[in-house]
Amino acid sequence: MNKSILAVAVTIASLTLAGCGTEANQAAQQQHLQPIDVAQVLVKPVQNWHTYTTRLEAPQEVALMPRVSGVIDKINFKEGDSVKEGDLLFTLDARPFAAVVDSLKAQIESAKAALEQAKSEAKRAERLTERKAISTEQAESRKSTLRQREAQLLALQAELTAAELDLAFTQVRSPIDGVVSRANITKGNNVLAGQSVLTSIVSNQQMYAYFDIDERTWNQSFADVTAQSEQAVVMQKVGETSFNFNGKINFIDNQINQTTGTLRVRAVFENDEQQLRAGSFARIKLAADKVSEKVIVPERAIGTDLKNRFVLTVGEGNVLEYKLVTVGERYGSLRAITSGLNENDVIAVNGPARVGPGMPISPNTVTINSDGIAFTLSNNHSDLVAKQ
Structure with missing residues (x-):
């Protein structure tokens, strides 16, 4: 009897200890759960962005050449300076040209005197003809001489005008x-009219950016765009991480290039602060007209598994689940998801950096910050933000 009581007591004690051990293990497991930031996905109306590379061009560019041949007497500008229309840049030796002008002026005075004499003789011939004191042939000769003198004067006056020019x-x-660029030819050198390039000048108040959009993309995303629409675009210069420059489309070519299947488009950017230079490499972004709602998640929440993209979502019991996704456009630090997630999903904000699928976690709920990020592109340039 005593042995039976002892066996029962041992069994009860063992079960009690086992139960205490299980509770202790569960408490320890709860204490060691990984605290992870989680957030409900955003749903935003977005537009697809299209990116193109280009080089900036000045609306006006001049290879400055002299209109007369001569010797450079003086250079009147500082290389690299801003100049205005009509500013004097080069002076050629004017003395040979001034001598031609003076000579023609003297010839004109002589021609005027000869013209006056011819007029006087023509009038006399008219009076003598009336009295039949001169032959008709002589009278016609004097009239012909008058017309010749008038023509000679007009020719000399035209030559004088050309010489003065x-x-x-x-x-x-x-x-x-x-x-203005540098002076290609310096003082003392002879230059030829219409051949010698003295320097070059590029306009700098605006900059053009030409780029080619393939026919399919144009028809799908920009079919309703015209030059009058002033479709807004943003631009990024080489070495910069943000699209800081706002512009608009002001030219669309009148036909598709049959060789490349693309349409030439031009955007214009104001350059009031002189930060843009002709010839610079740049990237252009513009948004499609169509607006659609998409799930938005942080870029860092997306993981890569060989060739797949995935996001970790919080499932039942705060266990992370693996979900394949298809990614869309990038908007600042956020990314659109075109398939794989729905608006009710809660995700691991920082992605698979420290956790993996099937892992229980201790969720720390946060909010995805989308302040200052443009998901759509309007024609109002103030709506465009550098974070794009």
């Missing part, structure tokens, strides 16, 4: 507002 052209002026 040549004299004026010895002062080579800027034909546009812009920035």
Whole structure:
């Protein structure tokens, strides 16, 4: 009897100890759960962004050449300076041209005197003809001489005008507002009219960016866009991480390039602060007209598994689940998900950096921050943000 009582007591004690051990293990497991930031996904109306590479071009560019041949007498600008239309840049030796002008002026005075004499003789011939004191042939000869003198004077006056233009052209002026390059030919050198490039000037108040959109993309995303729509675009320069420059489309070519299947488009950017230079490499972004709602998650929440993209969602019992996703456009630090998630999903915000699927976690609920990030692109340039 005593042995039976002892066996029962041992069994009860063993079960009690086992139960205490299980509770202790569960408590320890709860204490060691990984605290993970989780958040409910965002759902936003978005537009697809399209990115193109280009080089900036000045709306106006001039290879400055003299309109007369001569010797450079003076350079009147500082290389690299901004110049205005009409500013004097080069002066050629004007003395040969001034001498031609003076000579023609003297010839004109002589021609005027000869014309006056011819007029006088023609009038006399008319009076003598009335009295039949001169033959008709002589009278016609004097009238012919008058017309010749008039023509000679007109020819000399035209030559004088051309000579005065040549004299004026010895002062080579800027034909546009812009920035002047270096002087290619310096003082004392002879230059040829229409051949010698003295310097170059590019306008700098605006910059053009030409880029080519393939026909399919144009028809799917931009079919309703016209130059008058002033479709907004943003631009990023080389070495920059943000699209800081706002512009608009102001030209669309009138036909598709049959060789490349693309349409040439031009965007214009104001350059009031002189931060843009012609020839610079740049990236252009513009948004499609169509707006649709998409699930939005942080870029860092997306993991890569060989060739698949996935997101860890919080399932029943706070256990992480593996979900394959298809990613869409990037918006600042956020990314659109086109398939794989729904609006009620809660995700691990920092992705699979420290956790993996099937792992229980201790969730720390946070909110996905989308402040200052543009998901749609309007025609109002103030709506465009650098974070794009």
